[in-house]
Amino acid sequence: MIFDSLDVSYGDMWGSHQGMTHPAPLSRAVAARRHAAGMEYAVLLSSRERPLALVESWPRGKWRVYLFDDRSWRMQMIDFKPHRTGMLLAHRNTRWQFSTERERSSFKWDVQETTTVLADGLVEMRTEFAGPRGASTQPLHARTSDRSSVGPEPVPVRLFPAPVEDFLCPAPEFGDWQVFAPFLAQQGHEPATTVVLNDVSVDEGSGPLRATEIEQLFSSGACDTPDGPAVVEPVDAGLLRITSGRLAVSDPGWIGEPRTVAVPPGEFLVTLSLLRTTYGVDVAAAKVTFSDIPPREWEMALRPDEDLGLLGEGEFYGVGVDTGTVAFMDATRAVIEDELDEDLFIPLDGRFTVELPGAESEPNLIAFRAGRGDGSYPVWIGRTDDGQVGCVVVDFQLHSSGAEE
Numbered sequence: 001m002i003f004d005s006l007d008v009s010y011g012d013m014w015g016s017h018q019g020m021t022h023p024a025p026l027s028r029a030v031a032a033r034r035h036a037a038g039m040e041y042a043v044l045l046s047s048r049e050r051p052l053a054l055v056e057s058w059p060r061g062k063w064r065v066y067l068f069d070d071r072s073w074r075m076q077m078i079d080f081k082p083h084r085t086g087m088l089l090a091h092r093n094t095r096w097q098f099s100t101e102r103e104r105s106s107f108k109w110d111v112q113e114t115t116t117v118l119a120d121g122l123v124e125m126r127t128e129f130a131g132p133r134g135a136s137t138q139p140l141h142a143r144t145s146d147r148s149s150v151g152p153e154p155v156p157v158r159l160f161p162a163p164v165e166d167f168l169c170p171a172p173e174f175g176d177w178q179v180f181a182p183f184l185a186q187q188g189h190e191p192a193t194t195v196v197l198n199d200v201s202v203d204e205g206s207g208p209l210r211a212t213e214i215e216q217l218f219s220s221g222a223c224d225t226p227d228g229p230a231v232v233e234p235v236d237a238g239l240l241r242i243t244s245g246r247l248a249v250s251d252p253g254w255i256g257e258p259r260t261v262a263v264p265p266g267e268f269l270v271t272l273s274l275l276r277t278t279y280g281v282d283v284a285a286a287k288v289t290f291s292d293i294p295p296r297e298w299e300m301a302l303r304p305d306e307d308l309g310l311l312g313e314g315e316f317y318g319v320g321v322d323t324g325t326v327a328f329m330d331a332t333r334a335v336i337e338d339e340l341d342e343d344l345f346i347p348l349d350g351r352f353t354v355e356l357p358g359a360e361s362e363p364n365l366i367a368f369r370a371g372r373g374d375g376s377y378p379v380w381i382g383r384t385d386d387g388q389v390g391c392v393v394v395d396f397q398l399h400s401s402g403a404e405e
Contacts, residue, residue: 014040096112251323
């Protein structure tokens with residue numbers, strides 16, 4: 001296939017391996033800001049509505065390029081790293097062979113060939129053969145001619161000298177995707193003398209996720225959800241004691257980098273929003289209230305190094321959950337990990353919330369189930385007319401699909 005133009009679109013890198021389109025598209029402007037900030041994003045290069053390459057930008061100047069063949073199968077992966085100023089080294093090149101579309105979709109390759117540029121001027125080519133999953137990795141002739149040997153055969157490896165210049169390309173500035181065009185020839189796609197880039201990126205739309213109808217999360221009564229009709233039931237989860245003036249929101253099993261909010265010291269009510277559906281009862285949201293005055297505006301709880309301008313449509317920075325649990329606590333509250341199973345996680349199997357008390361006037365911790373499990377969830381700060389923090393809410397997004405309503 002000879003091409004003289006490439007259609008360019010952008011998306012979130014994480015999840016880009018799942019197919020030939022972007023699961024989470026980004027505008028060109030957001031992708032450019034991520035590039036300038038050294039953040040991850042993905043670029044899809046297509047021609048005549050067929051994917052040719054998926055380019056991923058990694059931190060510290062690293063890049064990864066997936067190449068598609070004329071069947072739109074992803075057959076090759078090239079890893080680049082900075083070599084010297086303004087240049088990239090294609091230090092690892094992996095190719096796959098698949099027998100059928102079904103095996104390709106489940107990534108059950110028959111042959112995997114990996115070429116690695118070594119530091120001593122040599123290039124290593126390693127070829128692996130795979131039968132059914134779990135079978136020995138060995139050359140094809142060994143699998144068919146010698147059935148008496150025990151254990152896997154060594155993986156065939158070939159070493160040969162090659163100048164490093166053969167594996168260099170310019171490090172791209174943002175939008176300079178022609179630098180990867182020569183690599184497309186490795187899958188039979190020949191670039192013309194001049195290749196024109198056509199931007200087909202989405203616009204910025206309404207931007208990052210915004211807080212909508214947060215108050216309704218804690219209003220008793222019937223509501224509609226993606227799972228059908230449901231009933232909201234607010235319940236008290238106890239009083240949270242803050243002594244340092246900093247509220248922390250975190251998975252209690254991973255409190256190294258909590259989301260923190262400056263709040264007044266004192267004791268404040270924690271409220272859970274239970275959502276009853278045909279699937280059962282889940283914690284849809286949790287709130288700690290610092291003022292009786294209703295909030296007039298909402299903002300996302302951000303860390304100092306987070307920039308809303310780097311988020312795409314409907315995206316957010318949130319609290320990460322790996323134990324199915326979130327907690328409100330004072331930022332100085334210590335957690336003894338060895339005691340969490342007995343004191344917190346096991347009791348939460350039969351309850352929605354658990355309190356870990358503090359000694360005397362020391363801060364406590366109130367933990368609760370995180371919606372329907374692990375993931376990342378937005379934390380919203382509700383501010384009153386005078387800018388004070390009225391409440392902090394964790395939304396587990398059971399009332400919506402996670403995008404702005």
